Amino acid sequence: MTRPTEKKKTPAPEAGPASSSVVAKEATAKPVAKPAGTVAFVGAGPGDPGLLTVRAVELLAAADVVVTENQDEVFVARHCRPDVEVVDGSVGDDGQALSHAMRAKLVVKAAKRGGHVVRLLDGDPFLYGTGSEEAAACVKAGIPFEVVPGVTAVSAVPAYAGIPLTTAKAREVRVVNVAEGALDWDAVAAGKATLVLLSATATIGDVAKAIMSAGRDPETPVAMTTQGTTTAQQTVVSTLERIAADARAAKLTSPTITVVGDTVALRDTLSWFETKPLFGWRVLVPRTKEQAGELAAQLRSCGAVPEEVPTIAVEPPRTPQQMERAIKGLVTGRYEWIAFTSRNAVKAVRERFEEYGLDARAFAGIKVAAVGEQTAGDLLAWGIKPDLVPSGEQSAAGLLEEWPPYDAVFDPIDRVFLPRADIATENLVAGLVARGWEVDDVTAYRTVRAAPPAAPIREAIKSGGYDAVVFTSSSTVRNLVGIAGKPHASTVIACIGPATAKTAEEHGLRVDVLAPSPSIVELAGALAEYGAAARLAALEAGEPVLRPSQKRTATRRKAK
Numbered sequence: 001m002t003r004p005t006e007k008k009k010t011p012a013p014e015a016g017p018a019s020s021s022v023v024a025k026e027a028t029a030k031p032v033a034k035p036a037g038t039v040a041f042v043g044a045g046p047g048d049p050g051l052l053t054v055r056a057v058e059l060l061a062a063a064d065v066v067v068t069e070n071q072d073e074v075f076v077a078r079h080c081r082p083d084v085e086v087v088d089g090s091v092g093d094d095g096q097a098l099s100h101a102m103r104a105k106l107v108v109k110a111a112k113r114g115g116h117v118v119r120l121l122d123g124d125p126f127l128y129g130t131g132s133e134e135a136a137a138c139v140k141a142g143i144p145f146e147v148v149p150g151v152t153a154v155s156a157v158p159a160y161a162g163i164p165l166t167t168a169k170a171r172e173v174r175v176v177n178v179a180e181g182a183l184d185w186d187a188v189a190a191g192k193a194t195l196v197l198l199s200a201t202a203t204i205g206d207v208a209k210a211i212m213s214a215g216r217d218p219e220t221p222v223a224m225t226t227q228g229t230t231t232a233q234q235t236v237v238s239t240l241e242r243i244a245a246d247a248r249a250a251k252l253t254s255p256t257i258t259v260v261g262d263t264v265a266l267r268d269t270l271s272w273f274e275t276k277p278l279f280g281w282r283v284l285v286p287r288t289k290e291q292a293g294e295l296a297a298q299l300r301s302c303g304a305v306p307e308e309v310p311t312i313a314v315e316p317p318r319t320p321q322q323m324e325r326a327i328k329g330l331v332t333g334r335y336e337w338i339a340f341t342s343r344n345a346v347k348a349v350r351e352r353f354e355e356y357g358l359d360a361r362a363f364a365g366i367k368v369a370a371v372g373e374q375t376a377g378d379l380l381a382w383g384i385k386p387d388l389v390p391s392g393e394q395s396a397a398g399l400l401e402e403w404p405p406y407d408a409v410f411d412p413i414d415r416v417f418l419p420r421a422d423i424a425t426e427n428l429v430a431g432l433v434a435r436g437w438e439v440d441d442v443t444a445y446r447t448v449r450a451a452p453p454a455a456p457i458r459e460a461i462k463s464g465g466y467d468a469v470v471f472t473s474s475s476t477v478r479n480l481v482g483i484a485g486k487p488h489a490s491t492v493i494a495c496i497g498p499a500t501a502k503t504a505e506e507h508g509l510r511v512d513v514l515a516p517s518p519s520i521v522e523l524a525g526a527l528a529e530y531g532a533a534a535r536l537a538a539l540e541a542g543e544p545v546l547r548p549s550q551k552r553t554a555t556r557r558k559a560k
Helices: 017-027 053-060 074-079 100-112 131-141 153-161 202-212 244-251 262-270 292-301 320-334 342-355 373-380 396-402 427-434 457-461 474-484 497-506 520-540 550-558
Strands: 038-043 065-068 086-090 118-122 146-150 173-177 196-200 221-226 233-238 256-260 284-287 305-308 312-315 337-340 366-368 414-421 438-449 469-470 492-495
Touching: 038 053, 038 100, 038 131, 053 074, 053 118, 065 074, 065 100, 100 118, 100 131, 100 366, 118 131, 131 146, 153 196, 153 221, 153 256, 153 520, 202 244, 202 256, 221 244, 221 262, 233 244, 256 262, 284 292, 292 305, 292 520, 312 342, 312 474, 320 342, 320 414, 320 438, 337 342, 342 373, 342 414, 342 438, 366 373, 373 492, 396 427, 414 427, 427 438, 438 474, 457 474, 469 474, 469 497, 469 520, 474 497, 492 520
Parallel strands: 038 118, 038 146, 065 086, 065 118, 173 196, 284 305, 284 469, 337 366, 337 414, 414 438, 469 492
Antiparallel strands: 196 256, 221 233, 221 256, 312 438
């Protein structure tokens, strides 16, 4: 009898014709077809990477394939997995430009391989783009798709230029693609509607004449903006009668967004992007690859164009045994304190912890010190709240100033673990010893000079092509001068603290900006204040607002 919880075993088929027929039937069965993938037509916006929608970021993060065309690689670098496949949708294997139909086939082909395909298009996929044609190709191929609208340049570029398209008095907007062929300008330009013109760069003279012939006043304000929403944005404000000459003089390049109408006059009041304190400044950021991003983001928020040039590289110590003994001593209770004097020190100790299968719990019962807010932030991200962060100067000297002396009654252990760089100074160690502490000064990482940057960057550094250089440590000063030479005298030099400034001066550099406290946020803010003051001084003097590199060029022209 079979128990209720048991299943009867099916006897194996006996050898013979019946068994053979079963095997043959299984052998001829068709394999299950791999399901086709999906396609998302995603609007990349007008240029500013920060204008991507939340849904666009989600889809890029999940993408197996991204088909691009003109978009900056920053979209993929910021939001996609490292193993994502990037397909150039602008040219074929033969280097020839792809037609709309060929691009649609490329998208369908990628989707048929399976997985999630993101087709990244400028602006909005269904507005002045090929998204609709490519989506129709997906329908024909039976491939599911979705459309993620993007911020369109039609509204974004005027907004970044400080030009509203409508007001209480100007309520009508007409968007005109000048490249569409013959237009009825009498109908297009009739009335007082604000006109937004696309593809008018090369023909703006003829277009302006047509609009005036349709009845618009020759003094009607006009604004042309190129490279809108990026830190290279340039806007020329003129009138219908003079815009062609002014655009030629400014050497505007395609694509541009042109606004015609009375709302252009509001730019004097509402311009917010091009008036940022460091707008268009080319700023050199000599940091390690891992750390340059945060400072670059701060500078970018002030309108600058940061260029990250690593001058130092962080490498493990040549002999790891010292760190191994120190980590073991930390776990076994050898130390009363551990002091982190840099973010690199936090990173080095954390990496070693992870190698040994340890986590933040190993710090239980140990007092933790951090040299400043940035280092403390990295510790908090690790789950460790520092017991001591200097309230004044955020440096080794500031840390030492607030460090408590050893007290045999209250401190059961008299030893401090100090993981640092191989080139760290001895001042902190000497100060701790003077306070009664024993110090294990351990090399947690080495800082080595990076390879020289490319020749064009070296030339820009020495010739004044950069508007500013921001130094975040003495080693970045020494290494930049060593691998690329001294920055030009016209370049603004900004330093994170007194020690860095002293090193810069020792190398013959004039320090223009000193952060009030040694932090990346304060450094970027101090440079922004310098830029804002220079801009204000130029405006009050009735002079054009020029960047330091432009002043240097203008001076050279005058000298000639």
